[in-house]
Amino acid sequence: MTRTLKNVFRLGRKELWSLARDPMMMILIFYVFTVSIYTAATSQPETMHNAAIAIVDEDNSPLSARISSAFYPPEFTRPKMITQRETDPGMDRGEFTFVLNIPPNFQRDVLASRNPEIQLNIDATRMSQAFTGNSYIQQVVLAEINEFVHRYRSTEALPVDLALRIRFNPTLEQSWFGSIAEVINSVAMLSIILTGAALIREREHGTIEHLLVMPITPGEIMASKICAMGLVVLAATALSLHLVVRGLLQVPIEGSILLFLCGTVLCLFAMTSMGIYMATVARSMPQFGLLLMLTIMPMNMLSGGRTPRESMPELVQDLMQVVPTTHFVELGQAILFRGAGIETVWKPFLALFIIGILLSMLSLQRFRKTISQLA
DSSP: OHHHHHHHHHHHHHHHHHHHTOHHHHHHHHHHHTHHHHHHHHOOTTOOOSBOEEEEESSOSHHHHHHHTTOOTTTBOOOEEOOGGGHHHHHHTTOOSEEEEEOTTHHHHHHTTOOOOOEEEEOTTSHHHHHHHHHHHHHHHHHHHHHHHHHHHOOSOOSOOOOOOOOSOTTOOHHHHHHHHHHHHHHHHHHHHHHHHHHHHHHHHTHHHHHHTSSOOHHHHHHHHHHHHHHHHHHHHHHHIIIIIIIISOOOOOSOHHHHHHHHHHHHHHHHHHHHHHHHHOSSHHHHHHHHHHHHHHHHHHSSSSSOGGGSOHHHHHHGGGSHHHHHHHHHHHHHTTOOOHHHHHHHHHHHHHHHHHHHHHHHHHHHHHHHHHO
């Protein structure tokens, strides 16, 4: 047992030195856990953030003032009050994405049930904000009009009062969700890439034959690669959570980071084993890259990190239960967003452990078969 641990330690140290001498892999690790997370969190196309809006108020009534005051940061900039003549030049210069034109006698016509119209001018060259802002502004304007009309015409209180409370993300900041989801996806992607590339690099450089003549077993070779690459991804995940997510993006983390990292260890155990298996199937790095695309993309899209699993067909939900990222997303969101403890997330922990054991056994069997063909 002691000899096995020494062999795994020495081989793992060799893997770390080999990784440190690979500048492209080091750049990839840095990019995935810094720039990629930041861009995924801050460039959400469905998010309204500091959209430039101007208002032409030709009514100057309490209702028009109420509508004007309904647009405020961070979704919009402070509305700029302009005249009708300033609308076209301002939009031509790109100063405004939206210009809301409230016509004269608007409040009077609303109270008289004459169905007046408000004109909304949109700069569609800013496609992401234009598409989202159109429906958002309509909802804001209609909500303000309905509440104003109800209070003006009726003095009776409604029999039901809707109290809306948003938990875990009260301001609905997309960056909070986007950053955590990207961290989870990065762990899954990088763990497969690093272990698979390490094994293929050994084969392409011919050093796998050197390992075969040494007094070590295939299990020790596989364990060293899993431990070394898993340790790198684990350290990068911890630093990314502290420096990028909590530090740069100011995302509040409710739960225990230590508990999340324990779940990350189980996910790394499963995903690195999968990387070893894929590396034994592929014959070269280009083939491994193609196989990686066919594996990573479906896992990221269907594991619940981008879209809730409840919105997917039941068949897809059942099939994704055998994928490690599904349970990693579940425990990651529960711990980091909701502050869940081990009493809540023990099921995904157990599922990850079982899947990891099965994948490691399958990968070891495939790895031994590959080694025997080379010997």
